[in-house]
Amino acid sequence: MKKLSVIMATFLLLTSCSLQKIALNTTAGLFSYGMEALYAEPDLQIAETAIASNLKLLEGFHRADPKNKKLLLFLTQGFASYSLTFLEDREPSRASRFYLRAKEYGMQLLKQTRAFKNGVPTTEAEFVKRLPFIKKKDVPALFWTAFAWAGWINLNRDNPRAVFELNMVKAMMSRVVELDEAFFFGSAHLFWGSIYGSIPPMLGGSPEKAKAHFERVIQLTDGKFILAYVYYARFYAVTTLNEELFDSLLDKVEQAPDDVLPGYELITAFAKQKAKRLRQQKDELL
Numbered sequence: 001m002k003k004l005s006v007i008m009a010t011f012l013l014l015t016s017c018s019l020q021k022i023a024l025n026t027t028a029g030l031f032s033y034g035m036e037a038l039y040a041e042p043d044l045q046i047a048e049t050a051i052a053s054n055l056k057l058l059e060g061f062h063r064a065d066p067k068n069k070k071l072l073l074f075l076t077q078g079f080a081s082y083s084l085t086f087l088e089d090r091e092p093s094r095a096s097r098f099y100l101r102a103k104e105y106g107m108q109l110l111k112q113t114r115a116f117k118n119g120v121p122t123t124e125a126e127f128v129k130r131l132p133f134i135k136k137k138d139v140p141a142l143f144w145t146a147f148a149w150a151g152w153i154n155l156n157r158d159n160p161r162a163v164f165e166l167n168m169v170k171a172m173m174s175r176v177v178e179l180d181e182a183f184f185f186g187s188a189h190l191f192w193g194s195i196y197g198s199i200p201p202m203l204g205g206s207p208e209k210a211k212a213h214f215e216r217v218i219q220l221t222d223g224k225f226i227l228a229y230v231y232y233a234r235f236y237a238v239t240t241l242n243e244e245l246f247d248s249l250l251d252k253v254e255q256a257p258d259d260v261l262p263g264y265e266l267i268t269a270f271a272k273q274k275a276k277r278l279r280q281q282k283d284e285l286l
Contacts, residue, residue, distance in 0.1 A: 035074065042258055042265035044273065048086045055079060062105075069109060073140055076106040080148035085270050089277065092155050099152035106145025113138045124164075128171045136179045143183055146172035150191060170195070185225040185261075186217040193217070197235030210236045224261045226253045227271040234278055238285045246286060250275045 034054060041047040055078050062071045079102035087095035110116045115133035134142055149169045153162040176188040190213070197210030214232040217225060229249045237246035253275040261268050278285075 035077075036263065039264045039266050042269050044085075044266070044269050047266050047269075048082075051078065051082050051086075055082065066108075067112065069112060069141075072105050072109040073144065076102050076109060076141070076144040076148060078102075079105065080144055080151060083148075083151055085266075088151070088155070096152055096155045099148050099155070102148035103145060103152060106141060106148055109141045110138075110145055113141065124167050124171075127168050131171055131175045134175055134179070139176055139180045139183050142172055143176045143188060146176065147187070147191070181216075182220050186220040186228075189213040189217045189220070190228060190231055194231055194235045197239045207236055207239050210239070221261075223252075225267070226256045226260060227267060227274070229253050230271050230274045230278060233275075234285075241286060243282075243286050246282065250279050 038047055038051055038054070041050070055075070058071060058075050058078065062068065062075060065071065079098045083095040083098040083102065087098065107120055110120060113134060115130045115138070121127045121130065146169050149165065150173075153166050153169060156162040173188045173191045176183060177192070181188060193210045193213035195210075196204075196206045196213065199205035211232075214228055214236060217228040218232075221228070229252045233246050233249040237243075237249060253271055256268065256272075258265055258268055
């Protein structure tokens with residue numbers, strides 16, 4: 001009788017764990033629809049409130065299932081996107097912290113890939129040697145981790161650690177371009193355009209390379225990903241002191257229909273807000 005009780009208790013425990021896993025996997029799948037709804041939200045204020053609450057809910061689910069890949073990806077993408085869209089311009093210190101949180105979730109996800117199954121190397125040479133083992137199916141994890149890491153670096157340019165780590169992020173984004181250059185509207189090209197357009201030529205910058213990357217994003221998205229025009233204006237038109245191009249690129253953003261990128265009205269609304277702020281800074285930049 002005692003043995004039977006032990007067997008029953010073990011069975012119930014295992015069943016409970018299995019049911020919890022099933023419930024969490026189902027919930028993670030439902031969050032895909034939630035993410036779609038958030039990207040389709042054209043009102044930035046509603047989106048900000050909704051994303052903040054959903055991120056805390058996701059963290060709660062993550063604690064129950066720490067290795068769940070869907071949850072880790074949502075957390076990486078969510079915190080990184082939230083930082084860029086709502087915090088970077090008005091609360092850079094908070095944005096910096098959230099970028100790091102996103103990067104940490106991303107690293108947990110990358111450790112489940114073949115490339116980093118034995119851990120993530122801390123030296124640049126060893127880190128870069130692992131990237132060829134990243135496959136196309138790993139691109140979402142690689143891109144969003146690099147995106148979060150790049151966001152933190154951008155806000156901490158006076159930090160020696162940021163300067164050192166930039167090369168690793170560059171290597172990650174290069175691998176994204178190699179495997180799937182069109183991923184998330186060609187945003188890896190957006191990264192490269194910003195890099196080439198924001199540093200002096202003596203340090204590796206190149207306005208013409210920046211232009212080529214921005215033009216590639218526009219080509220890949222048929223001009224519908226209007227955030228590319230904002231970065232084009234900031235990191236090419238400003239760099240080359242081309243006032244006419246600066247104005248024309250921002251005009252494209254402001255004149256674009258709110259539904260120019262169906263299902264991603266939030267990105268379009270953010271691009272329009274970013275363009276408005278950039279135009280207000282014109283006298284300082286040009």
